[in-house]
Structures are given as structure tokens and as C-alpha cells.
Amino acid sequence: MACGGDEPAAPPQARESEPEVAVRPASPPPAPVEPERLPAPPQPDLAEKVVPAPPDVATRKIATAPRSHTVRPGETLMSIAAAHYQGDRSQYRKIFEANRDVLSDPDNIRTGLTLTIP
DSSP states (O other): OOSSSOSOOOOOOOOOOOOOOOOOOOOOOOOOOOOOOOOOOOOOOHHHHOOOOOHHHHHSOOOOOOEEEEOOTTOOHHHHHHHHTTTOGGGHHHHHHHTTTTOSOTTOOOTTOEEEEO
16 A cells, blocks of 8 residues: 555445534523612710720729638648638638737647638
């Protein structure tokens, strides 16, 4: 077989015909719908109602009144400190210092004695 082109070209192979599909024209996209705009609720005028605290009140520490504790049998300053300072037994020194007028030794407290808890 020569490549020179002397031979007639073979007819294309016949393909089985595919069923025709009807193509519909595309419909235009729906028009955008504007959301309903509701009026904003009225805002309270807070500027008139809020009164700032004076500077000395805002920075001042709140003073707490000292509490008292009456010593029960078997208690120590450490156990009293743990009861009043969220388990921190080391705060017994604060209690001792606040009660120097009635205590001379932190290890010697009497039942029935009323102590100030700072």
C-alpha cells in the first residue's frame, strides 16, 4: 500500500444513531427578591440614665466587717483559719495578730473565747 494518496479514502464507519434529545431554551433566572425591611426598634437613650460613679468610689476597696468566731473544744488557730479562709491553714497568723489582746501564744487558745477573724 502506498501512502501517496492514490487510493480512495475509506468511507467513515457508520455509527449507530443516538436518540435525539430535545433541548429546551433556558428560562431566565428569577428576579431577585428584596427582603422586607422592618423598621428598627427604638433604642433607649442610655446616655441620660447612666450616671458614672465618682472616681474615688470606683477605685476604693470595699471594706468588709471583721467576723467573729467562738472557739469550740478541740479547735486550733489552724483549724479555725482553714474554716474561714477556704482551707488555707497558713492564715492562722492573721487571726493570731488580730487577737493579740486576748492571745499570748498561737498554740494556747481557750474554749469559749471569741476571736476576731480579719
